[in-house]
Amino acid sequence: MTSKKSIVFIVNPHSGTNNKQSMPELIEAALDKEKFDYRVEKTLYAGHASEIAKASVDEGVDIVIAVGGDGTINEVARSLVHSETALGIIPCGSGNGLARHLCIPLDAKKAIAIINKCNIEALDYGVINDFPFFCTCGMGFDAFISQKFSTSSKRGPITYIENVLKEGLRYKPETYEVTDETGATRYKAFLIACANASQYGNNAYIAPKATMKDGLMDVIIMEPFTAFDAPQISIDMFNKRLDHNSKIKTFKAKRIHIKRSHSGAIHYDGDPIVTGCEIDVHIEEKGIKVITNIDDPEDNRQPNIMLNAFSSFFSNVNNMRVDIEKQAHKIFVQAKKITEN
Numbered sequence: 658m659t660s661k662k663s664i665v666f667i668v669n670p671h672s673g674t675n676n677k678q679s680m681p682e683l684i685e686a687a688l689d690k691e692k693f694d695y696r697v698e699k700t701l702y703a704g705h706a707s708e709i710a711k712a713s714v715d716e717g718v719d720i721v722i723a724v725g726g727d728g729t730i731n732e733v734a735r736s737l738v739h740s741e742t743a744l745g746i747i748p749c750g751s752g753n754g755l756a757r758h759l760c761i762p763l764d765a766k767k768a769i770a771i772i773n774k775c776n777i778e779a780l781d782y783g784v785i786n787d788f789p790f791f792c793t794c795g796m797g798f799d800a801f802i803s804q805k806f807s808t809s810s811k812r813g814p815i816t817y818i819e820n821v822l823k824e825g826l827r828y829k830p831e832t833y834e835v836t837d838e839t840g841a842t843r844y845k846a847f848l849i850a851c852a853n854a855s856q857y858g859n860n861a862y863i864a865p866k867a868t869m870k871d872g873l874m875d876v877i878i879m880e881p882f883t884a885f886d887a888p889q890i891s892i893d894m895f896n897k898r899l900d901h902n903s904k905i906k907t908f909k910a911k912r913i914h915i916k917r918s919h920s921g922a923i924h925y926d927g928d929p930i931v932t933g934c935e936i937d938v939h940i941e942e943k944g945i946k947v948i949t950n951i952d953d954p955e956d957n958r959q960p961n962i963m964l965n966a967f968s969s970f971f972s973n974v975n976n977m978r979v980d981i982e983k984q985a986h987k988i989f990v991q992a993k994k995i996t997e998n
């Protein structure tokens with residue numbers, strides 16, 4: 658008989674909005690103990706998941722399961738890259754972008770059933786200025802939002818939108834010089850996203866065609882757009898002609914360099930950090946072992962569903978911008994009245 662594999666479950670009690678008190682009992686009930694020996698550890702502070710995962714690799718543990726959202730997965734996974742220890746996921750976050758991309762069920766019991774099947778594959782991950790990311794990284798509007806989100810005391814989609822509306826008035830598109838192996842191009846952009854996986858979370862598909870198995874990232878450059886551009890963008894999305902839309906540039910690359918005029922926020926898997934003007938992004942091909950869903954692999958996804966999801970995401974972003982523009986106009990008119998009186 659083959660020996661049992663060892664698993665460490667790392668539970669972040671602060672991820673998402675669900676209570677994780679009963680997670681140890683659920684694991685005990687649903688995990689196949691003929692196949693696995695396991696223990697459960699809870700994180701006590703931000704960064705703790707990385708430390709537990711690193712100690713697990715040093716100990717020779719076979720599998721580390723991140724029980725949390727994309728932030729927890731990032732902390733765990735960055736300690737597992739280029740090791741023999743595989744990553745597993747029980748999604749318990751707010752957005753769960755990587756789990757959704759990999760078709761890992763959001764129901765914890767079903768996610769444990771995937772772990773029991775233990776189908777391990779080597780997948781790609783990305784690195785932005787020395788910070789590993791597994792789902793997406795970026796700069797511009799999405800880095801701006803994640804920076805606002807990280808300083809919020811509550812977590813969840815409503816807080817996210819509140820932050821956009823309250824703080825978005827300050828946001829301005831920037832000019833970026835993007836260099837890949839074909840040369841350098843300048844863009845005035847609303848956001849630049851580099852996607853290893855297809856979505857930010859909550860089925861907001863920024864890169865519908867991204868796969869973690871091609872050794873490449875999808876680069877998405879969203880140029881400034883107005884309410885008038887939105888219908889054509891939606892039509893192009895439904896007709897699978899998004900690549901032809903003049904407001905969105907997408908291409909695949911293994912490595913890019915981005916130069917911007919001043920320092921600012923970038924994000925890796927939604928975690929913001931302020932960096933300088935020079936930004937390197939590259940993909941580490943097959944750099945991390947991951948338990949995947951053998952019955953519903955990532956390449957199974959239906960392009961129409963993804964395009965629809967991206968379309969609604971895009972129009973949501975656009976609605977926010979229109980609201981922000983309206984608010985800005987109102988404030989401007991009020992300020993003018995006050996100064997005139």
Ligand SMILES: Nc1ncnc2c1ncn2[C@@H]1O[C@H](COP(=O)(O)OP(=O)(O)OP(=O)(O)O)[C@@H](O)[C@H]1O
Binds near residue numbers: 669671673703752754
């Ligand atoms: N004990 C802890 N106390 C405070 N923060 C913690 C603790 N353990 C982990 N964290 C931090 O909680 C953050 C949020 O976790 P996570 O990203 O998993 O959840 P989420 O933001 O709700 O989900 P998602 O990223 O999928 O939207 C992580 O960045 C992590 O550093």
